Amino acid sequence: DIVMTQSPDSLAVSLGERATINCKSSQSVLYSSNNNDYLAWYQQKPGQPPKLLIYWASTRESGVPDRFSGSGSGTDFTLTISSLQAEDVAVYYCQQYYSTLYTFGQGTKLEIK
Amino acid sequence: QVQLQESGPGLVKPSEALSLTCIVSGGSISSHYWSWIRQPPGKGLEWLGYIYYTGSTNYNPSLKSRVTMSVDTSKNQFSLNLSSATAADTAVYYCARGADWNPGGFDYWGQGTLVTVSS
Numbered sequence: 001d002i003v004m005t006q007s008p009d010s011l012a013v014s015l016g017e018r019a020t021i022n023c024k025s026s027q028s029v030l031y032s033s034n035n036n037d038y039l040a041w042y043q044q045k046p047g048q049p050p051k052l053l054i055y056w057a058s059t060r061e062s063g064v065p066d067r068f069s070g071s072g073s074g075t076d077f078t079l080t081i082s083s084l085q086a087e088d089v090a091v092y093y094c095q096q097y098y099s100t101l102y103t104f105g106q107g108t109k110l111e112i113k
Numbered sequence: 114q115v116q117l118q119e120s121g122p123g124l125v126k127p128s129e130a131l132s133l134t135c136i137v138s139g140g141s142i143s144s145h146y147w148s149w150i151r152q153p154p155g156k157g158l159e160w161l162g163y164i165y166y167t168g169s170t171n172y173n174p175s176l177k178s179r180v181t182m183s184v185d186t187s188k189n190q191f192s193l194n195l196s197s198a199t200a201a202d203t204a205v206y207y208c209a210r211g212a213d214w215n216p217g218g219f220d221y222w223g224q225g226t227l228v229t230v231s232s
Contacts, residue, residue, distance in 0.1 A: 097216075
């Protein structure tokens with residue numbers, strides 16, 4: 001299995017400030033033949049299903065605000081929220097789809113400071 | 114707009130089978146891969162497996178031989194059966210659609226249904 005490890009487990013950021021969440025995979029999720037990283041990010045608000053934010057490590061899903069961005073390659077990835085809004089309070093998950101045993105990180109809880 | 118809706122018993126007795134159905138509306142099930150994902154209360158996400166409309170499946174080995182998925186294209190729905198349920202199977206169960214760009218990305222999700230395994 002590819003193990004996905006996120007850091008930190010929780011994070012408190014002031015409104016308007018930058019929030020950064022990290023994700024590390026136990027092996028590379030970069031597919032050399034197409035140079036794509038098989039990594040997605042999801043946002044989950046209380047009582048709701050996860051919502052896809054980012055795929056191919058840095059491609060924003062349609063309708064996702066541009067304050068959300070993804071970066072990284074290989075085994076190390078970052079989700080950045082450039083200017084935190086109140087509605088961004090949620091748990092964020094990274095997920096790899098390089099292996100067909102799809103796995104998620106443990107989640108990072110983002111709160112307002 | 115594609116919508117998914119899970120249905121099934123909210124309470125299952127230990128050792129019995131947990132069975133859920135996901136009805137797909139707003140699009141045909143005869144495309145894309147369709148997954149089940151679960152989330153124990155207060156915990157993270159676990160992918161259980163997927164099924165293609167042809168009936169081809171891929172299951173999470175952690176569930177060993179307990180999981181079976183099926184699809185009914187005439188009803189635009191797919192199902193999950195998890196045998197020999199234990200308390201560890203208590204979770205919110207989500208059905209989700211595999212994205213156009215890869216079956217392992219999930220772009221549409223159901224609202225989820227809580228299944229409690231208890232006598």
